[in-house]
Amino acid sequence: MINMYVEFEKNIQYKHLYWIVTLLLLIPVVSIANSSTEVHDRPNIVLLVSEDNSVHYMVHFSPGGAKTPNIETLAEAGITFDRAFSNSPVCSVARSAVMNGVYAPRTATHHHRAIEKVTMPEGWEMFPHYLREQGYFTVVNGKKDFNMMEGNVWDEDGNEAHWNSRPNENTPFFYMEQTGPDTHESRLHFNEETFRTQSTVHDPDEVEVFPYFPDTELLRYTHATYLDRHLDIDKKVGQVLTELEKDGLMENTIIIYYGDHGGVLPRSKGYVYESGLHVPLVVYIPEKFKHLSPFKPGSRVKGFVEFVDLGPTILNLAGVGLPAHMDGVPFLGKDVSAEQVNERDETFSYADRFDEKYDMVRALRKGDYKYIRNFHPFYPDGLWNRYRYIQLAYRQWRDAYKDGELNSVQRHFFEERQPEALYDISSDPHETKNLADDPEYAEVLEEMRSRLRLRMRSMPDLGLFPESYLVKNAVQDPLSFAQKNTTRITELSDIADLTLLPYEQVKSDLKLALEADDPLKRYWALISCSVFGEEAEEMIRLAKDLIYDGSPVVRIRAAEFLGIIGDGDPMSILYDIVNTRNNESDVLLALNTMTYLRDHLGYEVNPGSIEPVVDSRQIGWRIEHLGNRE
Template sequence: MRPLPSPALLVLLVLLAISARLQAQVSAADRPNIVWIMSEDNSKHYLRLFDPAGAATPQIEKLAQSGVVFDRAFSNAPVCSVARTTLITSCYGPRIGTQFHRRSKLAAMPEGLQMFPAYLRAAGYYTTNNSKKDYNAIEGAEVWDASSGKASWRNRPSDETPFFHVQTFGMSHESSLHFGAAKMQSEATQHDPDAVQLAPYFPDTPTFRYTHARYLDRMQTIDTSVGQLIAKLEADGVLEDTFVFYFGDHGGVLPRSKGYVYESGLHVPLVVRIPKNFKSLSAFAAGSRTAGFVEFVDFGPTVLSLAGVEVPEGVDGKPFLGKSITAAEVNARDETLGYADRFDEKYDFVRSLRVGPFKYIRNYEAFQPDGLQNNYRYRMLAYQDWRTRYHAGELNDMQSQFFRSKPVEALYDIENDPHETRNLAADPQHRETLLRLRGRLQQRMKAMPDLSLFPESELVQQAMDNPVAFGQQQQPRISRLLDTVDACLLPAPQAVDTLRTALDSTDPLQRMWALVACSSMGTDAAALAEIAKRLHTDDPHRLTRVRAAQFLAILGRLDPAPTIYRELASTNSEVEALEILNVAVFCRDALPSPQTIDADRLRFSFKVSPKSEVQRRVEYLQR
């Protein structure tokens, strides 16, 4: 039998235990908690705190009284999975292969890099997510201690453990506006539909007014939930140790917002409550506002900075709060990048760059209208109402633009034209600004490099196991491809000469992008039609053949249907089939002389899943 410890030794052991506990408490007190509260699908325009026409949100406004309002906060992408992947990786989607919504294949994380909560866990934080993820990259097992509808900071191993908690509220999701016509008659809104302020590009109809009023109601529901979560933090005695971020997970959600790089799709509300016990980590006083630009790639590094965790190399963002961050430096930030690629079954390729008050948008497939069919989007009565009135000839030019071809490039003065309706790209007074922003975007896309210069079908086959390494290897080629598709920005005679050379390239993607540029130019590139006729039958690259047929259809010189039937039947790639079907829907719906696409003649060499994007396109073409 072992001898009992002496009274002196017992006292020493107790003192050591108390000392260790006190040291743990001091260590915890040195590290704040961080909570993210996200509301789905809402731009800043629906909150009175950011826009006079928005809803009153007293709980979020109360957060602002104890924190800082970021008047220029931006998602980098206007749709859930791409935006959320940008948040969790702190990397631009087109650089790491996560730019498509819904992903066809998960992208591997960049070598040596983890999703940022993993670094918090390694530093002793308890990390929880409740509960939406929607990532386009492989997550890894180290990211969350808990991720479910029951995940909470309250489940951490001890009160001394610092925590990072993410809470998503879905009451403002796009689906909240998927109601039938009967509901407009039977369910009144709290906000008066006659009093809402519609965007000038919308038709002023009862459907749009009711939809807008209903969404303002949803924002007040969000506000109530924010207040309830704050009350829990306060009840637990941790509110003054916790940075609370409230923000939208991207813009939305009335038509021409979610899925589009306009301010309505990218400009999000952001409020950060600064806890009294850690106010030294904020360069901003309680109740202040800043116009400095912050974007989603910055959010992860900011959390790491607040936690005292080193920001890893290889991310694209930089902190806007933390010990070494000054207000002057944040206030001086004035640039944000936006990207929109595939949204469900609808393909597009758009990049935006806002610098100060000016916004530059490059539409790489300008011939394709914003309003091209997306089945989920058109569940909303407002979308249906808008399109019906367009086809009935009831809209003015501004309201009709959504269903017409886009400008190849656009320049907007956001301060004087917040709804982005007056394109200044051809204005001689703004020529210098146009060239500066155009050049800056080209520089950034080449430096990434931007993987969307490769079709998604080829990325899935070649790149997704290591997209960053693939991009670095292909950087010179991507630069050439960008120069090729940007040839349509040149004066027409020079553009035709440049594209003629590109159409003779040994690189199939250079030929393909030259044809896309021709399609954007339309009749200005008609001199290249004979080359396109040869390529649409003889080119060895399937998507180049399809793009040649599309260009000829735009010129009115070819029925594209036989090419579409042939190429769909011969591909064994479901992703490539979806790319071809996008051309089919464009040719049926958006050409000046719409083409007949017989859904009964569509054949596939693979079994089409009933829930796939390909099936969505087939169902639409069958209507």
């Protein structure tokens, strides 16, 4: 029976479909099979994770990057994956996919720092749990940051946790360590005095200025500072390697180094561009276990691997059977061939709420083509987000935009987006030339659109539900919720996709959706109206009725559309929701709209009128921003 699933997974076009078939056939979830491999013959596995660094800052992956001799030495004896991708450009969502082996929108773990952590379906565990069941000593040292309840995963957990705590030297271990926050976004939160007085190891005059940035002294200094931080994480990697060598463990230990997502100059962390997703990944496999890799030492692999594949790969390396619910497919270990891995050419990604900033973006890269679907394209990428704008380079870039000092490529970050974007990464690696409207690429656009739509619907993608709805209805059992709402998700997706067609062609469907009994159909119809903008002016009457809707999220979207159209003052509706709703995500959504309308459309906000009955750090950040004119 297990072999049938393995064969099915190899041949199906979208690997995450097979769990649906499993349920339909009423076949129970595949249990974790006991391997015939003796426990003491299994490799130790060490996972070293750095924060917020894409491939663009390490010379091993990109010209002009920092030299990282310890990581490079590891690669010389190991394998470099040149096309490794995080599924999300922010830590908690990315890490949730790694640990579950499941795409986050399938399990409602797609919002950064979940307002309420998700309870995983019965029988679904983080991958270290399965290692532990099979005799591994599981250890995590440092940051975890997951969006779901952990369950029975770790033998030891904490900043002092170590593999030496295992019961005896014959016990195989899985050890996961955060290499420290040296490359974290916060390391670029220096002040003006630091910028003026502290020098960098890397020469700011020598760094590459990405085409979407203005070429300024501050931007160059920020980039050079970030390259310096890579020297620090390389030292941390070296320290772990030295410890393993000292303990005589190098020839029994598989070592995996990767970055947890991209970053962290502006337009990277939090965004589904390559700068936010394309991560370094190096795997060292000692001679003793070379049979677990189809690649020779020193190889560079061109096949696509993504974060949902990491857990299944580690289980496969350990000789532990794979749970049937995982979306990922191993890229190393038993029964994996180099040809299979190098044929992989697709990765799926997503971005939703990041702290107090709401958005919904899905992306698919296949080969050199990258397709991005912006579900709220009226929001610019540069919508205010407190943590990002602590960085001086962000502020300078925004100020240059306000002062009219940027070219069209540099301005794009602060302007309305298109619902669809298509990029050819081979000729446009920084994703600055949108080909979606180019007739020459019409067939490519249609294919990529169809592939992404199929991905979302077959999961199904729970991002089509407002966060407050998920918190109330889904987080205790996301799988059952998704099964009950499969048809509804397709219907909501259809309404969202009306924006991909000419307005005259869809206006009758839009009107029907605005009048639908389902409040979430009304919700998405209003978002579609906002995308169409003035073209949808004839829907104003219906939108004005919906500002009194029984659903708070519908009221928010009605106010948003009326604000975009310029019909009346939407702020009174938003004040009412902020000041009466005892629900953090509804309040955050209303404040998000308020911020957009003020900062980008010129509406006035009276901070004295904002008196929420619920409080949180993110709500406080929004209110603080609305109280000033930044």
